[in-house]
Amino acid sequence: MNDRLYPLIEKHGTPLFILDHKKIRENYRIFKTCLPRVQCYYAVKANAHPEIIKTLFKEGSSFDVASYNEFMQVYRFIKNYEEGDKDFFVWDKIIFSNTVKDRETLRKIRRYKPLVTFDNMEELKKIKACCDTAGLVLRLKVPDIGSQVEMRSKFGAEPGDAERLIARAFDEGLKVEGLSFHCGSQCTHFDNYSLALTIVAGVFQTARKKGYDLNIVDIGGGFPAPYDGQVPEFEKLAELINTECERLLPTDVEIIAEPGRFIVATAASLITEIIGKARRDGKIFYYINDGVYHTFSGVVYDHWIPNFHAFKHGRTEICAVVGPTCDSFDKITLSAQLPANLKVGDYLYTENIGAYSIASSTKFNGFDGARVVHDRGPNRSV
DSSP states (O other), rough: OHHHHHHHHHOOOSSSSEEHHHHHHHHHHHHHHOTEEEEEEEGGGOOHHHHHHHHHHHHEEEEEESSSHHHHHHTTSSSSSSSHHHHHHHHHHHOOOSSSSOHHHHHHHHHHHHHHESSHHHHHHHHHHHHHTTTEEEEEEOOOOOBBBBTTTSSSOOGGGHHHHHHHHHHHOOOEEEEEEEOSSSOTEEEHHHHHHHHHHHHHHHHTTOOOOOOEEOOOSOOOSSSSSSSHHHHHHHHHHHHHHHHOOTTOOOOEEEOSHHHHHGGGGEEEOOOOOOOOTTEEEEEESOOTTGGGHHHHHOOOOOOEEESSSSOOEOOOOOOOOOOTTTTEEEEEETTTOOOOOEEEEOOOOOSSSSGGGGOOOOOOOOOOEEOOOOOOOO
């Protein structure tokens, strides 16, 4: 591994964020193979780097966007399409899954008849006023027990309110096309999906019986990335989802999903440099040139547990790894098992850092963050 990475360090310096596009394609294809009935909308928020979007665009992916800026990051790849083809692409392959959208965004996307989510009456009124061409998807609150990042405290209508919201939408001349849910990010309790699909199926069937022509079920994101051997296999979750969808949903229902982490988490690595070393209260502190305000932002925002590996061997002990900023909050981990003989100028290697890392990086204290390079295969890193 060192023989491959050292030339990249010499060429680009550190910190260095290496994106493996082969792995992105592999993860996307695994998702499609394991869930053949599900249309995959990549959640751009997980990592919005243009080259990731380009790779997935070429794979035929659809896209889940949360803002107008994210929408435009996808739109740039269809800007040369004929107007009718552009409209069809947006209608068919993009969903605005953020349940609360500002009025200006809604006005801008009105011409495309977009697919958008909602979960409350005020949002419904706003969509009616600013984007009455939209197809609506009602997001429901479902269990997210044990997920790395919970969702239900901020998003999702109570299932008991669903009938009232759907009826109001149709009364306003809008069209509710389906229902959605999210079991929380990095969901490893697969029962959450069974419970969620049971809840959604009940609401769906009731709506159809009342004459509302719903035809979409969005099973959200949260699909677990294999960070370590303790994470349950995605293939087992896919088997459960396939079985439950077949059991609970009519065969004419279009099923979509919004994987983000699953697609990109394992497709990136980070190389950092030790820029300082001290022993504080008996513990070695390694200061590196990246931190929680930058590529390790997922430690704060995503509850991600970081990993560190040294390029050198030596007797290991429990060490702290901290960032370069002047904020004492900038501690990445206090429990890294690393060699005690590392020196200033040595490098550390972090795996599985593709999701919610550079996406939420800042320039705090004037640090630029990691340089991004793309690994497209042997001798093709740029």
